[in-house]
Amino acid sequence: MLDLILRTCRLPDRAEPVDLAIAGGRIREVGAASGPARETIDVAGRLVTPGLVDSHMHLDKALLTERVAGSAETAAEAIRLTGAAKRAFTAADIAGRARRVLDLAVAAGTTAMRAHVEVDPIVGLMGMGAMLALKREYAPAVDLQLCAFAQEGILQAPPTETLLRRALEMGADLIGGCPYNDTDARRHIEVVFALAAEFGVDADFHVDFSDEPEHLHVREIVRQTIRAGWQGRVAAGHLTELAALPGPEQAALVAELAAARIGVISLPLTDLYLMGRRDELNVRRGLTPIRRLLEAGVPVALASNNVRNPFTPIGTADPAHLTFVAAVAAHMGTRDLMRDLVATVTTHPARILNLRDYGCGAGCRADLVVWECERLDEIVMALPPRRLVVKGGRVSVEHERRIVERWRSDDASRAPSG
Ligand SMILES: [Zn+2]
Structure with missing residues (x-):
């Protein structure tokens, strides 16, 4: 039983999105992962980097x-x-x-x-x-x-x-x-x-x-x-x-x-x-x-x-x-x-810092960040939110963000009530 599968991750050194299969705090497999897993999250092609x-x-x-x-x-x-x-x-x-x-x-x-x-x-x-x-x-x-x-x-x-x-x-x-x-x-x-x-x-x-x-x-x-x-x-x-x-x-x-x-x-x-x-x-x-x-x-x-x-x-x-x-x-x-x-x-x-087994490869410690972007340079130029953080194979932070652009709604809904 895997602990976590992250599906369709965009890794910096790969052209096509891959799945990361995680167990025991480590990345077990990089490629097409098959369960069962305690938790499966599709990151929908977002960039994934090491922590x-x-x-x-x-x-x-x-x-x-x-x-x-x-x-x-x-x-x-x-x-x-x-x-x-x-x-x-x-x-x-x-x-x-x-x-x-x-x-x-x-x-x-x-x-x-x-x-x-x-x-x-x-x-x-x-x-x-x-x-x-x-x-x-x-x-x-x-x-x-x-x-x-x-x-x-x-x-x-x-x-x-x-x-x-x-x-x-x-x-x-x-x-x-x-x-x-x-x-x-x-x-x-x-x-x-x-x-x-x-x-x-x-x-x-x-x-x-x-x-x-x-x-x-x-x-x-x-x-x-x-x-x-x-x-x-x-x-x-x-x-x-x-x-x-x-x-x-x-x-x-x-x-x-x-x-x-x-x-x-x-x-x-x-x-x-x-x-x-x-x-x-x-x-x-x-x-x-x-x-x-x-x-x-x-x-x-x-x-x-x-x-x-x-x-x-x-x-x-x-x-x-x-x-x-x-x-x-x-x-x-x-x-x-x-x-x-x-x-x-x-x-x-x-x-x-002489951290051992750091990275996104098989065998590396599963310390990962899922970004709201697709490319590495976007991290620098746009400071995208961190959608998920994974530490030791477990999701440690989920970032939910909601912006309601009320100015776009029609006049009727914007008009003050009463
Ligand atoms: Zn100092």
Whole structure:
């Protein structure tokens, strides 16, 4: 007995619609499926993709705009404003705001997410405790990877190293660093790699978040990735400084990233908002060079980062919105480039997060999105509703939408009654 049959699915790499037969949380067959099945849904030729992957999110400091006075002009100011708000956090408050964002993400079709959880002398392990409970609560809808993250620095904020170790013992999935916000970036990166090796986990850095190439700590991350043998297990978020390097130097560094199999996570809403603030004319966009990285074979993800806080005053936790913004901000408007943009919220982040059995093929985990469109580029250009979301072989979200165009009805029915 199958659990679910989705009939007439339009898969991105196939000309004709196919059925997907699902059992035990996995796609068993791609083709003409025959039952019996507990549930059969005809999706009528709509596009079906694997679930969306939001590879960089801060649930613990989301939705702060109502309680933080003023808006940040720089990353340093955003860290300061959020740090002040963080002093009033409680576990229930973190969980309440995180749930609201997770609910948005799940309805948007996100089936896997990496959340950075702040671990520092201000909040201690409170955020990690709250997020571990949410990881269990939301497991039927989204796989949460929790990154123990040193936003306030490690060396300048003792005893953060001890707290990070404790977070990993509690069950954090990986370790995250922020070398630009510490007194000794090289040593900061060393501590992160030492913890990654000690616990056998991946590493994820917030790095080189400035308009000018004034840090380039990613060079040290490349060195330490190779020294540790951690190729394919390291991600670099922001990396906006890469865009300011002259051509040959940029190409050389991009080649180093490709060789070390480091994934790059662009955070377009935050980067567009906080970069270029000192430019009075010809304001820079402040995005990492997404197209050049993709052309060099580097896995590139677009991710939400922050939802409505001093770093990013807006946000919907919908990865498709990021592709919509990047199509114009990163000059990716052809049909092929828009397909590449869909990969930045699906297959590329799946690779960066080392998700196993991701995709729409037989044997893959049945985490799927049914879209109100037929082609991949329509996701980017039109942000179609998600008709259905499937997680672990079960329908997790149904989206029903009803618009009544009363203006089209005849005069008699429009006339006010009485
Ligand atoms: Zn971040």
